Amino acid sequence: MISDRIFGLVVLMVSLAFIASATQIQTSFLSDPVGPKAFPMLVGGIAGLCGLVMMIRPDPDPQWAKGRTLIALFVAIAVLVAYAYALKPFGFIIPTAIAAAVLSYQISPRAGPAALAGIGLSVGLFVLFKYALDLGLVAFPKSWFG
Amino acid sequence: MDILESLMLGFSVALTPFTLMLAIVGCFLGTIIGALPGLGPSNGVAILIPITFSMGLDATSALVLMTAVYYGAMYGGRISSILLNIPGDEPALMTTLDGYPMAKNGRAGDALVLSGVASFVGAFLATVGLIFLAPMLARVAYQFGPAEYFALYLLAFCTLGGMSSNNQAKSALAACIGLGIAMVGVDNSSGMPRFTGGSLHLMDGIDFLVAIVGLFAIAEVFFFIESHGKASSIGVKIEKVMIPWKDIWHTKWTMLRCSLVGFIAGVLPGAGASLGSFLAYMSEKSIAGEEGKFGTGVPKGVAAPEAGNNAAAGGALVPMLTLGVPGSGTTAVLLALLMTLNITPGPTLFSERPEVVWGLIASLLIANVVLLLMNVPMVKIFVRILQVPPWVLLPGVTMISFVGIYSLSGSYFDLLLMIGFGVLGYVLRKLDIPTVPVILGILLGGHMEDALRRAMVIADGDFMYLFNSPISIGLWIAAVVGFIAPMFLRGVLKKPQRITD
Structure with missing residues (x-):
């Protein structure tokens, strides 16, 4: 109940913010009868209506993650974000091994197999992508050897 | 004669050694993807698109490869349904109802072979149907103007939403989220930026591949973390595999009827494979009646949903190729593939790029035969692949998604966006909001707005123009009915619950 109400309110x-920002879209001299504002405002209007319906007639609550599972989810998101930033400056192999190992640990918390999975995936995928599929990946940043 | 000639052209494209090899590789990969619990046709195809694109294959080859993966995944999905009671995607849910009990009764091998044959019959008949129906529909589609296209897009959202969710408001909301995301970027007709917040990264809009991989693949990883991979315990073992001729002969009419039902369900824009397997199973169940013992592991109950499901997958290609409107989650992903390859689906595709269309159709036929030959003797190999533990599989899927998206643009921004979509997909699915309309909205949003605006330019701002032709009035009525009818039919169309041990 409460989940749908909160989500409906967010929607x-x-x-409303979407519609408000649609009114700010600049129209150019090359205009057609509808213009660039009308369709987004229509979409925003329908979405708002759906949000209202969700608040008035909510479905039963789903079971949300609690405690350790919730922490595991946040750790996973944080690792993925860090991985996205690390991929360019640190090359493919090391960030991938770390990120894959951490994710593996979050699914099944055993350190040894997780570390092995991380290293195995990292090296295996690198070989696959680089040599079998010919994608331009960098194993280690060049500056480390320069 | 016309069709035969076109088919010959298709086979001349599809039977070159390289294309044939791609079809076989695609079938193999697809079966593995379908068989792995947690990876279904949609997210499997989704993570492979960016990689295929980066490999620089030409349009026909890429299309052959990915449709082979698509058909393969539909085949493979039955393996985890029958052996583990875990459907790889929604249409496979119906296969678990009789497939898993049959496997528990010690007939796992029979169930796998029978469902393989049923898949073959369904997919083969649907491809034949596609060959005849698609060119006809393409001729009708020539009469579609912008007003008709606008109504058609609306119909797709309404029926897809109506079928895929238990709550109309939620499915409509999902479509709006997608449409809203499609609005981000530079406006096509006026050249003005919209909803970019001044960010240069958003000027080009949000790449639909980023959204698809995020919503399908990354969200799946979060679900596995939540369940700690518990859902993937190994269920039933299989002994030796024999071909159950008696069961196959016994279920021939079931397969034929279900192929027809599935194909029709697949052709309806927005309805897709889930509806196909559902209707096929339910109609066979009512034909068989009480003595049929559906739900206890009878061969008919295994053959019916698989024939329906695969026939619907073929049928869904009809509206996708002729009108550019996908009929299911996976065809939405295939539409994304076409758009990535700069192929615009629609009636002109048949006249301007016949080698693409007919090459695709010929390779579907080939893929189908390859899959049958591959699946019956090699089923034990695929079963072994099921034993890949989720703590290796899911990190692997994540890394492949990252590499794919990263190799498209080389920007960390797209990766962050992808993670954002993963979180969004997780929250939406938790709240029982379907994610397929979101994808459809992102894919079709631009086209839908264009259609509306061009219609208004033609009519000089008169909104009645949208209801000006019999075709568009029919589409509007179908859209309204498709959206409202499921509210009243919910009692009748109640989905059977998954069986638990």
């Missing part, structure tokens, strides 16, 4: 707010 309502976002769609």
